[in-house]
Amino acid sequence: MRNAENAEIKDAILQGVFEENLTMSDPHAQADRPGRHTRHRSIITRVLPVLLITVLFVLVHFISDPINQQSTDPNAFSVKGATLPWTRIIHDQQGTTTIDNLFSSGTNSIAGPVISFDAQRLLSYKFLLNRDQARLSSVFGLGVQTIVIDPGHGGRDPGAVGSQGTREKDIVLDIALHLRDQLMESGRYRVLLTRETDTFMSLDDRVKFSNLNQADLFISLHINALPQKEFNVTETFYFGPPSDDYTLRIAEQENRGSEVLNRDFRNMIKKIGDVLKEQESATLAATIQHSLFTNMEKYDRVIADNGTKIAPFVVLLGVDAPSVLVEISCISKSEEETNLNNPAYREKITSSLEGGINGYLIQRESQIVKGDDNGKKIINESS
Amino acid sequence: MVKKSSTKAADEKLLVGIDLGTSRSAISADNRKKKWVESYVGWPRDFIARKVVGVPILFGDEAVKHRLSLDMYRPLKNGVIKEGTARDEEAVKELIRHLISLVESAKGDTKIRAVVGVPAESFKVNKVAIKKAVAEFAESLFVVSEPFAVAYGVGALDNAMVIDIGAGTVDFCIMHGTVPLEEDQRTVLTAGDYIDQQLFTFLKERYPEADFNLNMIRRFKEEHSFVGKADKDVEVEIPVEGKSTVHDITEEVKRACESILPAMVESTLELIAKFDPEYQDAIRENIIIAGGGSQISGLAEYLEEAIGEYGPTKVRVVEDPLYGGADGALELAKEMPEEYWTEL
Numbered sequence: 001m002r003n004a005e006n007a008e009i010k011d012a013i014l015q016g017v018f019e020e021n022l023t024m025s026d027p028h029a030q031a032d033r034p035g036r037h038t039r040h041r042s043i044i045t046r047v048l049p050v051l052l053i054t055v056l057f058v059l060v061h062f063i064s065d066p067i068n069q070q071s072t073d074p075n076a077f078s079v080k081g082a083t084l085p086w087t088r089i090i091h092d093q094q095g096t097t098t099i100d101n102l103f104s105s106g107t108n109s110i111a112g113p114v115i116s117f118d119a120q121r122l123l124s125y126k127f128l129l130n131r132d133q134a135r136l137s138s139v140f141g142l143g144v145q146t147i148v149i150d151p152g153h154g155g156r157d158p159g160a161v162g163s164q165g166t167r168e169k170d171i172v173l174d175i176a177l178h179l180r181d182q183l184m185e186s187g188r189y190r191v192l193l194t195r196e197t198d199t200f201m202s203l204d205d206r207v208k209f210s211n212l213n214q215a216d217l218f219i220s221l222h223i224n225a226l227p228q229k230e231f232n233v234t235e236t237f238y239f240g241p242p243s244d245d246y247t248l249r250i251a252e253q254e255n256r257g258s259e260v261l262n263r264d265f266r267n268m269i270k271k272i273g274d275v276l277k278e279q280e281s282a283t284l285a286a287t288i289q290h291s292l293f294t295n296m297e298k299y300d301r302v303i304a305d306n307g308t309k310i311a312p313f314v315v316l317l318g319v320d321a322p323s324v325l326v327e328i329s330c331i332s333k334s335e336e337e338t339n340l341n342n343p344a345y346r347e348k349i350t351s352s353l354e355g356g357i358n359g360y361l362i363q364r365e366s367q368i369v370k371g372d373d374n375g376k377k378i379i380n381e382s383s
Numbered sequence: 384m385v386k387k388s389s390t391k392a393a394d395e396k397l398l399v400g401i402d403l404g405t406s407r408s409a410i411s412a413d414n415r416k417k418k419w420v421e422s423y424v425g426w427p428r429d430f431i432a433r434k435v436v437g438v439p440i441l442f443g444d445e446a447v448k449h450r451l452s453l454d455m456y457r458p459l460k461n462g463v464i465k466e467g468t469a470r471d472e473e474a475v476k477e478l479i480r481h482l483i484s485l486v487e488s489a490k491g492d493t494k495i496r497a498v499v500g501v502p503a504e505s506f507k508v509n510k511v512a513i514k515k516a517v518a519e520f521a522e523s524l525f526v527v528s529e530p531f532a533v534a535y536g537v538g539a540l541d542n543a544m545v546i547d548i549g550a551g552t553v554d555f556c557i558m559h560g561t562v563p564l565e566e567d568q569r570t571v572l573t574a575g576d577y578i579d580q581q582l583f584t585f586l587k588e589r590y591p592e593a594d595f596n597l598n599m600i601r602r603f604k605e606e607h608s609f610v611g612k613a614d615k616d617v618e619v620e621i622p623v624e625g626k627s628t629v630h631d632i633t634e635e636v637k638r639a640c641e642s643i644l645p646a647m648v649e650s651t652l653e654l655i656a657k658f659d660p661e662y663q664d665a666i667r668e669n670i671i672i673a674g675g676g677s678q679i680s681g682l683a684e685y686l687e688e689a690i691g692e693y694g695p696t697k698v699r700v701v702e703d704p705l706y707g708g709a710d711g712a713l714e715l716a717k718e719m720p721e722e723y724w725t726e727l
Binding site for chain 2 (some may be wrong): 013014020228231
């Protein structure tokens with residue numbers, strides 16, 4: 001087997017293996033500080049332009065009327081003071097030294113040794129910057145008032161159908177109705193269903209319904225079906241480009257009822273930039289998935305936890321609010337189908353979904369409370 | 384080949400190839416040590432169990448033996464590490480630590496360079512997690528897909544197809560002189576475990592009074608599996624109301640083993656059909672079956688006949704299904720240029 005041609009092939013293959021492994025992230029760095037590197041950098045790139053603009057704005061402001069500013073503002077204080085937030089930022093966030101240089105050279109050459117400006121304003125930026133994981137919902141103090149639950153399919157569209165004839169549309173509707181009742185019990189949220197009966201509703205109508213009612217959260221419920229009948233999977237999606245063929249396939253399945261045109265789709269894609277929505281959707285997906293899986297596992301020991309995934313579902317894209325799509329389990333597995341027909345089992349699913357949603361809401365509320373005094377001031381100021 | 388002199392220097396390097404499987408995991412090292420374990424990891428359930436078993440963690444057969452006192456994990460069940468399940472990741476890590484300890488010199492100060500073969504599906508979704516798990520024990524490492532490691536080991540580098548029949552998955556992979564791309568690979572989930580389940584169901588139907596469990600079923604399968612025509616009747620002893628009784632299970636074994644064939648044949652044909660037409664004939668004549676499932680007697684002949692309808696077909700079985708993957712990975716490790724190791 002070992003001739004010259006073979007050796008050449010081997011070289012190519014070994015190089016291929018090397019390149020493939022090179023593209024995987026550095027395991028040593030990951031083991032030390034999981035995920036921190038990238039997050040850190042992305043926050044910096046996100047905040048840097050804002051910071052630059054602010055600095056320029058402040059400078060221009062002072063150049064135009066430095067003396068007046070100094071005399072009228074009671075909160076004014078010196079840039080040269082050691083307690084200035086800028087210096088803290090430089091300690092906390094690597095890579096921002098250029099800002100410091102820009103600022104100090106600016107102060108020396110243009111505005112002279114003493115500059116003063118609005119301390120409150122400065123604190124605001126400090127607050128934004130010093131957060132490790134700037135969760136915008138907490139920064140801006142956005143509370144949840146309206147939750148829209150979307151039982152998938154309905155009417156002429158049965159969704160997935162099990163071998164015993166159980167239909168996805170019926171199961172998800174029943175779970176949605178109970179989930180609404182349970183969430184309403186606290187009296188804190190308005191909970192709406194996109195459909196309360198077995199009626200057909202297009203995906204666009206679901207999106208419109210959610211946006212019209214100014215939903216703060218949108219949760220779409222589905223049951224999956226797999227060609228591998230012995231397999232049971234639970235997974236939760238939020239919007240984004242598909243991570244693999246498999247999620248693309250599911251997205252195609254669930255998008256079928258959509259009459260969205262290509263052009264509209266492109267326009268909708270623009271919304272992807274909505275950072276707030278994505279952050280919140282990802283967190284919501286994670287808490288729901290965790291709660292759901294830990295409970296489902298008690299009933300089906302071999303159920304697979306596919307975790308949270310990103311996929312381009314039309315419903316998730318169009319809805320303005322943070323939104324997730326839950327594929328609760330697989331009706332294609334006959335034991336699971338039997339379970340789903342049992343009201344007590346559906347009750348358990350409802351409770352674990354509720355647990356996941358509540359987990360998210362509590363997390364979000366505590367983040368807002370934690371956003372100390374500075375945080376509240378920003379909100380007051382901006383409103 | 385020159386045998387590596389075993390200097391006792393502190394920076395002595397040990398090359399290992401690891402085959403991380405759903406059912407069994409194997410390691411093969413360039414110090415000629417080879418070991419395998421059942422891919423089970425068990426932690427004692429509580430302090431009493433800890434006292435009974437006497438160690439903080441058990442592997443393989445030991446774990447199976449004490450399973451009642453343990454939280455058992457088969458970390459690559461269905462071919463993947465479950466995302467976000469910390470215990471499964473931990474189990475993979477412990478399993479690798481254990482495998483390496485089996486071949487390492489007693490001093491344990493050698494630097495390990497590893498090539499790890501993982502189920503194709505896991506390679507797609509968990510390669511980073513697996514890399515993370517091994518990184519702790521190895522100075523440098525490469526992760527590759529399992530069927531690819533097998534192919535490399537048997538020198539099937541160009542115009543060949545490997546079908547790796549494991550417990551959780553059957554992995555297909557076409558080799559054409561480069562690292563196989565995703566479209567050259569495929570995974571189906573009807574594999575060894577599926578045969579066990581089928582056999583269990585068939586036997587329960589035919590002998591409702593017989594008393595057996597999945598472990599026994601697995602043993603029957605490993606001893607008697609076949610497809611096609613039976614050489615002789617398969618008779619096994621199964622207790623009925625406590626009394627050992629001989630049962631004829633020929634038909635059930637055949638049906639169970641053949642239950643994985645349709646998906647296998649279909650995937651093979653599809654994958655070949657998608658490949659460059661000029662090379663399809665060459666690939667069909669160079670099919671290699673590997674993994675535990677390759678031991679099903681009559682399988683190669685069956686595939687030759689089924690696929691043969693589309694043109695001349697040759698199917699061969701790897702010599703050592705247990706170590707095929709680990710040996711292939713070791714081969715890769717040995718031939719990997721030094722600068723690749725250090726640059727990684």
